[in-house]
Amino acid sequence: MKPAKPSRSSFHRIRGLHYHVRRWGPPEGPPLFLLHGWMDVSASFQFLVDALEGPWQCIAPDWRGFGLSGWDEGDYRFADYLGDLDALLDLYADGVPAPLLGHSMGGNIACLYAGVRPERVSHVVSLEGFGLPASCPEEAPGRYRRWLDELKTPAAFSEYASLEAVAARLRKNNPRLTEEQARFLAPHWARPEPDGRVRLVSDPKHKRVNPVLYRLEEAIACWRRIEAPVLWVLGEESTLAHQYRNAPEEFERRRAAIARLRVETLADAGHMMHHDQPRALARRVEAFLMES
Numbered sequence: 001m002k003p004a005k006p007s008r009s010s011f012h013r014i015r016g017l018h019y020h021v022r023r024w025g026p027p028e029g030p031p032l033f034l035l036h037g038w039m040d041v042s043a044s045f046q047f048l049v050d051a052l053e054g055p056w057q058c059i060a061p062d063w064r065g066f067g068l069s070g071w072d073e074g075d076y077r078f079a080d081y082l083g084d085l086d087a088l089l090d091l092y093a094d095g096v097p098a099p100l101l102g103h104s105m106g107g108n109i110a111c112l113y114a115g116v117r118p119e120r121v122s123h124v125v126s127l128e129g130f131g132l133p134a135s136c137p138e139e140a141p142g143r144y145r146r147w148l149d150e151l152k153t154p155a156a157f158s159e160y161a162s163l164e165a166v167a168a169r170l171r172k173n174n175p176r177l178t179e180e181q182a183r184f185l186a187p188h189w190a191r192p193e194p195d196g197r198v199r200l201v202s203d204p205k206h207k208r209v210n211p212v213l214y215r216l217e218e219a220i221a222c223w224r225r226i227e228a229p230v231l232w233v234l235g236e237e238s239t240l241a242h243q244y245r246n247a248p249e250e251f252e253r254r255r256a257a258i259a260r261l262r263v264e265t266l267a268d269a270g271h272m273m274h275h276d277q278p279r280a281l282a283r284r285v286e287a288f289l290m291e292s
Contacts, residue, residue, distance in 0.1 A: 001184040004050040007043070009068070014087045015080070020068035021088070022060045024049045029057035031098050032289075035085070035106030036060065037129075039202060041067035043188035044103075047181065048274040051282035054289075059092050061085075063106075065203035067188070076206060081109045082116065089120055097228075099123035099289055103274060108132070108219075111230070111258075115222030123292055124230040125285055128240050128271055130254050134216040147211035155204035159197045166190045166198060176269075176276040223257040229292035230261045233284065235269035235276065262288065 007022045022042040032052075034045045042060035049058050062069040064084060065076055072080070089098060099122050102110035107129015114121040160166050166189060167182035177185075190200050232255075234241040244251035255261055264284060269276040 001180045003046050003184075005046075007046070007049075011068075012091065014084055017064050017072070018070035019064070019084070019088075020062040021092075022062070024058040024060075025056050027057055029055040031093055031096075032056040032058050033085075033088070033092075033098055033100045034058055034060035035100060035102035035109055036063065036066070037102075037104030037106050039066070039206065040103070040106075041188050041201070043067070044185065045274060046184065047278035048282055048285075051279040052286060053282070054286055059088070061088055065206055067201055071203040071205075075208065075211075076203075077212075078109075078210075081105075082113050085109060085113050086117065086120075093120070097122040099125070101125040101127070101285060102129050103127040104129050104271065111226065112219060112222045114228055114230070115225040118225055118227040121226075121228045123228050123289055124226065125233065125288065126230065127233050127273055127281075128235060128238060130232060130240075130244075130251070131216055131219045132214040135213040137213070140213055143209060143213060144211050146209050150208045155207050157200045157202075157204045157207070159199055160190060161198065163187055163190060163192070163198055174270060174272050174275060177272070181275060220254070220257040223254075224259075226258055226260075228260070229288070230258050231285070231288045232261065232263045233273065233281070234263070234265045235271055235273040236265050236267050237269060238271040238273075240271060241265065260292075 005024045007024050010021045010023065012019045012021065036042055036044050042062045045058070045060050063081055065071050097120055100110040100114065104127065107126030108131060110124050111126055111129060114124045163186045166186040170182045170185055171177050190198050192198050255263060266273050266277055266281060273281055
């Protein structure tokens, strides 16, 4: 697959780590920050970028521990992604409030950051990043015990015989992904090693359980401070959408925390909606950015 809009890479020292940032579009164009999800990479937004019609300068980091960015020596804390985003906005937004589009984990980062630094964010688009399931304090002992147990064994991902095998696995994970899309994504997700095996480029420590419980009330407190307009998009066929259909009161609790919120559902799309329906998603995103 030949991208309609080729990307270019920049590398920076961000908070002590070697950081990769992928960019598309004219450097003088209005910035649009694209924040990928867990176990994903910046190149995942290629199909969406190709479908955008405006002269955006799209700016997509590989989060620490993912893609071509450096790995953390210890565990990964969610707060560090907020710190990294703050530094990236210093580099690329030049003090002007900027739009953030995040998928899954990236959407959660965008929503939290928009409440913590409301003056720095003009718009938020969250693709299925509506917070994690609520936890309770009674879960803490078991979570800490599991984390301690996992520390005793080095984390590792599965290995693959070839990039073609990686592409096949991507299509197994998301049957809507075309062969052409999968072949494009595979070398961004994995790389051949000298021993002939193919390994994922991300840090396997991401597989470890987070010893710190997710506290939904803290996230909601941040969301209440968001001043920018927010668009939440669900994939009609995603597992998350089905969960919220079965627990509408839980979804409404989260919706109520954001003052200027629009919620839309994207037809014929799962969780990876930027792969499944990039053109339809691009139309919705640009309409939101231009109307709000």
